[in-house]
Amino acid sequence: MTNVDPKLRTVRTACPYCGVGCGVLATPDGNGGAAVSGDPVHPANLGRLCSKGSALGETLGLDNRLLHPMIRCKGGMERVAWSDALDHVASRMKHIVARDGEDAVAFYLSGQMLTEDYYVANKLMKGFLGSANVDTNSRLCMASSVAGHRRGFGADTVPGTYEDLDQADLLVFVGSNAAWCHPVLYQRMLANKQGRGAKFVVVDPRRTDTAEEADLFLGLKPGTDAALFSGLLVHLADAGALDRDYIARHTLGFDDALARARSLAGSASATALATGLSEADVAAFFKLFRDTSKVVTLYSQGVNQSAQGTDKVNAILNCHLASARIGKPGMGPFSLTGQPNAMGGREVGGLANQLAAHMGFTPPDTDRVRRFWKASNIATHEGLKAVQMFEAIARGRIKALWVIGTNPAVSLPDADLVRAALKKLELFVVSENVRSNDTVDVGAHVLLPAQAWGEKSGTVTNSERRISRQRAFLPPAGEAMPDWWILSEVGKRLGFASAFNYNSAADVFREHAALSAFENDGSRDFDIGALATLSDDEYDTMAPVQWPAPAGRPPSPRFFADGAFYTNDRKARFVAPEVPALRGETTAARPLRLNTGRIRDQWHTMTRTGLSPRLGAHLPEPFVEVNPDDALRYGLMHDGFAKVATEHGQCILKVVVSERQQRGMLFAPIHWNATNASHGRVGALVASHTDPFSGQPEAKATPAAISPYEYVFRGFILARHEVPLPSNLWWVRATVPGGFGYLFADNGDLSRWPAWLKAHATEDVADYMDVGGGVYRAASFTDDRIETCLFVGPGHDAGDWNVVKTMFAADRLDEEQRRMLLSGRAADGTGGGPIVCACFGVGRDTICEAIAAGARTPAAIGAQLKAGTNCGSCIPEMKRLIAQVPPQAEASVRVAS
Ligand SMILES: Nc1nc2c(c(=O)[nH]1)N[C@H]1C(S)=C(S)[C@@H](COP(=O)(O)OP(=O)(O)OC[C@H]3O[C@@H](n4cnc5c(=O)[nH]c(N)nc54)[C@H](O)[C@@H]3O)O[C@H]1N2
Numbered sequence: 001m002t003n004v005d006p007k008l009r010t011v012r013t014a015c016p017y018c019g020v021g022c023g024v025l026a027t028p029d030g031n032g033g034a035a036v037s038g039d040p041v042h043p044a045n046l047g048r049l050c051s052k053g054s055a056l057g058e059t060l061g062l063d064n065r066l067l068h069p070m071i072r073c074k075g076g077m078e079r080v081a082w083s084d085a086l087d088h089v090a091s092r093m094k095h096i097v098a099r100d101g102e103d104a105v106a107f108y109l110s111g112q113m114l115t116e117d118y119y120v121a122n123k124l125m126k127g128f129l130g131s132a133n134v135d136t137n138s139r140l141c142m143a144s145s146v147a148g149h150r151r152g153f154g155a156d157t158v159p160g161t162y163e164d165l166d167q168a169d170l171l172v173f174v175g176s177n178a179a180w181c182h183p184v185l186y187q188r189m190l191a192n193k194q195g196r197g198a199k200f201v202v203v204d205p206r207r208t209d210t211a212e213e214a215d216l217f218l219g220l221k222p223g224t225d226a227a228l229f230s231g232l233l234v235h236l237a238d239a240g241a242l243d244r245d246y247i248a249r250h251t252l253g254f255d256d257a258l259a260r261a262r263s264l265a266g267s268a269s270a271t272a273l274a275t276g277l278s279e280a281d282v283a284a285f286f287k288l289f290r291d292t293s294k295v296v297t298l299y300s301q302g303v304n305q306s307a308q309g310t311d312k313v314n315a316i317l318n319c320h321l322a323s324a325r326i327g328k329p330g331m332g333p334f335s336l337t338g339q340p341n342a343m344g345g346r347e348v349g350g351l352a353n354q355l356a357a358h359m360g361f362t363p364p365d366t367d368r369v370r371r372f373w374k375a376s377n378i379a380t381h382e383g384l385k386a387v388q389m390f391e392a393i394a395r396g397r398i399k400a401l402w403v404i405g406t407n408p409a410v411s412l413p414d415a416d417l418v419r420a421a422l423k424k425l426e427l428f429v430v431s432e433n434v435r436s437n438d439t440v441d442v443g444a445h446v447l448l449p450a451q452a453w454g455e456k457s458g459t460v461t462n463s464e465r466r467i468s469r470q471r472a473f474l475p476p477a478g479e480a481m482p483d484w485w486i487l488s489e490v491g492k493r494l495g496f497a498s499a500f501n502y503n504s505a506a507d508v509f510r511e512h513a514a515l516s517a518f519e520n521d522g523s524r525d526f527d528i529g530a531l532a533t534l535s536d537d538e539y540d541t542m543a544p545v546q547w548p549a550p551a552g553r554p555p556s557p558r559f560f561a562d563g564a565f566y567t568n569d570r571k572a573r574f575v576a577p578e579v580p581a582l583r584g585e586t587t588a589a590r591p592l593r594l595n596t597g598r599i600r601d602q603w604h605t606m607t608r609t610g611l612s613p614r615l616g617a618h619l620p621e622p623f624v625e626v627n628p629d630d631a632l633r634y635g636l637m638h639d640g641f642a643k644v645a646t647e648h649g650q651c652i653l654k655v656v657v658s659e660r661q662q663r664g665m666l667f668a669p670i671h672w673n674a675t676n677a678s679h680g681r682v683g684a685l686v687a688s689h690t691d692p693f694s695g696q697p698e699a700k701a702t703p704a705a706i707s708p709y710e711y712v713f714r715g716f717i718l719a720r721h722e723v724p725l726p727s728n729l730w731w732v733r734a735t736v737p738g739g740f741g742y743l744f745a746d747n748g749d750l751s752r753w754p755a756w757l758k759a760h761a762t763e764d765v766a767d768y769m770d771v772g773g774g775v776y777r778a779a780s781f782t783d784d785r786i787e788t789c790l791f792v793g794p795g796h797d798a799g800d801w802n803v804v805k806t807m808f809a810a811d812r813l814d815e816e817q818r819r820m821l822l823s824g825r826a827a828d829g830t831g832g833g834p835i836v837c838a839c840f841g842v843g844r845d846t847i848c849e850a851i852a853a854g855a856r857t858p859a860a861i862g863a864q865l866k867a868g869t870n871c872g873s874c875i876p877e878m879k880r881l882i883a884q885v886p887p888q889a890e891a892s893v894r895v896a897s
């Protein structure tokens with residue numbers, strides 16, 4: 001497999017979003033953009049991409065890119081030469097270390113860095129600066145899985161492969177909304193269901209789109225997963241469904257774990273009581289698991305992001321170990337990783353409690369890594385984990401922080417506290433792709449422009465341990481440099497020239513591979529020694545490869561079918577979980593629990609997906625999902641607004657009333673932040689309670705209150721450029737075809753809008769004001785093209801922005817359209833409605849019309865409108881619409897979501 005097809009100039013690379021790790025073909029257009037499609041030969045996706053992957057081409061512009069190194073001076077940020085920026089960082093760090101010791105500096109990294117970048121950062125801090133204060137956003141993401149694996153297996157090993165998902169007969173999703181978060185893999189599992197009849201069980205307090213296809217949905221009480229899997233262990237034991245031989249030969253601790261499980265959930269009825277599920281559902285699950293040998297249990301943030309996340313992981317591992325459903329085709333526990341290089345970060349030791357190459361801080365490991373690195377000052381004990389690290393910054397213990405590839409002012413729990421902490425830093429360095437995000441805007445002292453996806457080159461490892469190349473297909477933006485280069489240059493300036501003398505990402509990779517094999521001989525799971533001698537050309541053309549890949553030994557694709565765990569005695573450990581309990585009490589003032597997570601078409605803090613008009617169309621506003629009973633109880637209206645408050649902060653969010661939400665729980669997405677919304681930064685609400693083993697915060701169960709919030713006016717603005725808004729608005733910004741769209745709500749005076757428009761419009765203005773009705777609508781034109789468009793009105797009459805967006809996207813409007821524009825109706829009377837299928841931009845109204853006219857299956861709708869025929873992740877939503885639209889209904893039918 002080669003990286004470049006000279007005829008097409010197409011480059012094989014990998015998607016920069018989720019841990020599925022899909023292969024991508026990118027063909028640059030010569031103007032800074034590229035056409036993107038799925039790589040048909042990449043084993044993770046075989047040509048498929050989800051909505052986010054297919055929209056990658058729309059995220060490539062230079063608009064918000066950081067193009068030059070900058071240093072803060074009195075007058076603000078000032079452009080400086082690279083050498084000055086690097087000298088500055090190195091000399092300030094040296095000074096702080098000399099004065100306050102090495103633990104006064106810290107790096108906060110990201111699973112979105114390439115392995116090579118991550119390796120150099122980790123080596124610099126742990127090998128040469130002498131501190132282990134390197135932690136990463138993986139602490140918020142995978143840390144409980146890592147800790148659970150290490151407790152159970154003696155190493156952070158994911159035993160299975162994606163092929164197991166094709167071959168399993170039962171797939172149990174625990175705290176995973178894979179339909180939205182790992183869409184290509186989910187489609188692959190769906191193909192198994194449809195083709196081979198595999199069954200799905202979904203364990204989640206919310207009825208997500210993943211649950212739509214479930215044969216059994218277990219809407220348990222939050223935090224009770226360890227009780228469910230303890231109940232399962234007891235059931236397997238009592239039903240004689242254990243593999244006694246495997247337990248005896250390859251494990252320790254079974255009796256204690258079973259005794260604990262009995263005390264937590266000794267029967268189906270006790271399990272039902274502990275989890276809030278019905279006894280029948282619990283029994284059905286136990287029977288399915290017991291009677292199916294090929295079971296894969298997939299888990300993600302509903303398990304990891306929990307104050308008892310590590311126990312949840314081990315409760316799952318216990319069941320797989322006890323029944324020997326591990327390491328064989330079609331079976332095993334399977335941690336779904338979030339970020340594209342969550343696994344690569346774990347491999348290099350990006351977490352503060354790991355050293356490197358899956359080695360820890362034991363004296364032999366430390367000595368081995370020291371010798372390999374020829375490290376002058378190796379760290380000998382664990383560093384601070386993310387939440388503790390930011391506490392130490394707040395206390396003034398850590399004085400210098402370098403943030404690379406993550407946006408902690410949004411994504412850490414208690415995010416307002418994080419902001420306040422960042423302001424205290426004496427040296428605050430950020431390596432970024434973007435000029436502005438919440439973290440940069442807190443007041444970074446030094447900004448270092450890093451190459452972004454499409455420019456950078458290196459490797460990432462996906463959920464099934466498969467290493468793929470990300471390759472450059474665009475020239476770097478401005479003066480942007482690779483993160484590994486930036487870190488190496490600082491390393492050299494700190495006096496460690498020979499250790500950081502890399503010429504290329506390939507150089508770094510070879511060293512990383514060599515360390516994995518150094519004095520290994522099968523004693524450590526992570527071994528890619530076979531790749532340690534790749535030539536530059538071989539590295540460039542490297543096909544996706546799964547680890548382990550030891551030199552001179554045939555690799556086996558799975559782990560642990562015959563034991564051989566990575567503990568001292570090579571036996572796995574059963575772990576007895578604690579009694580499940582959420583941290584933080586609900587009270588009369590905060591009677592609910594706030595669950596947070598993801599939506600289908602946005603990625604984290606939206607620095608990239610936010611640039612795509614297609615992706616912004618599905619769910620454009622920050623919202624909170626509420627059960628209908630709670631909505632009634634707290635006086636909330638669907639499509640109205642609510643204030644959500646916790647001990648830590650508050651947000652104002654659009655209300656979505658939905659049966660899919662459990663009573664007593666709220667759900668809000670994590671994506672909005674201060675750069676694109678006025679009141680939607682949900683991270684500020686989340687408590688920072690952490691798991692005692694993994695240090696991972698419980699992002700899914702903060703005690704919260706909700707109350708209605710009223711706005712007199714609502715409206716939207718469409719503009720060719722970002723525009724300053726009047727004060728005291730609720731607003732959210734989205735990218736729309738042709739410019740920017742703002743949805744807003746206002747308690748100000750209607751009369752402020754004509755003046756606002758005038759200040760931001762061309763001469764050629766058409767407007768319409770109905771003071772009594774509280775309506776103002778206006779548009780300004782350049783030639784026949786809309787320049788700015790503003791609709792304000794009462795909630796029921798704010799206008800449909802989907803209709804106006806279509807006209808805004810057009811290069812010219814004819815007389816008829818111009819006349820119709822301020823009516824908010826399209827010339828043909830239809831608008832399309834909110835986007836359901838992001839891949840083809842098909843709206844809800846269009847789909848409902850097709851359904852009403854007789855297209856009663858997703859396939860029939862797809863044949864007519866193409867909706868759902870690419871990534872398929874809108875199919876659950878289409879099925880809900882089919883169920884709601886009566887046959888032969890009025891064509892103009894509107895359906896509540
Ligand atoms: N579209 C999209 N995809 C993404 C991302 C993105 O930002 N957008 N981010 C990527 C990253 S980094 C990650 S980590 C993954 C995350 O992928 P997921 O873990 O699938 O996503 P989340 O929405 O965070 O949470 C999953 C589910 O956990 C449930 N949950 C909450 N509490 C509990 C509980 O106590 N028990 C159980 N069983 N479930 C519970 C929530 O209701 C939620 O539906 O997604 C990756 N993929």
Ligand SMILES: Nc1nc2c(c(=O)[nH]1)N[C@H]1C(S)=C(S)[C@@H](COP(=O)(O)OP(=O)(O)OC[C@H]3O[C@@H](n4cnc5c(=O)[nH]c(N)nc54)[C@H](O)[C@@H]3O)O[C@H]1N2
Pocket residue numbers: 110112113114137138140141142301305338339404405406407408410411412413431432433434437450451452453456483596597598603604605606607670682683686699
């Ligand atoms: N409440 C709550 N909070 C959560 C979660 C939750 O479910 N609930 N989920 C947590 C999880 S699982 C995760 S993974 C985090 C994600 O949270 P973050 O990591 O904070 O989110 P991103 O928006 O992905 O931030 C990545 C940043 O790095 C920049 N970037 C991208 N690529 C590169 C690169 O190659 N080099 C450099 N230097 N910069 C780059 C981007 O521009 C962006 O600003 O959020 C966590 N926070």
Ligand code: SF4
Pocket residue numbers: 015016017018019020021022045048049050051052053054181182183184185
């Ligand atoms: S499933 Fe989507 S986001 Fe994840 S790697 Fe594949 S294309 Fe990218």
Ligand SMILES: [Mo]
Pocket residue numbers: 140141142338339
């Ligand atoms: Mo994540």
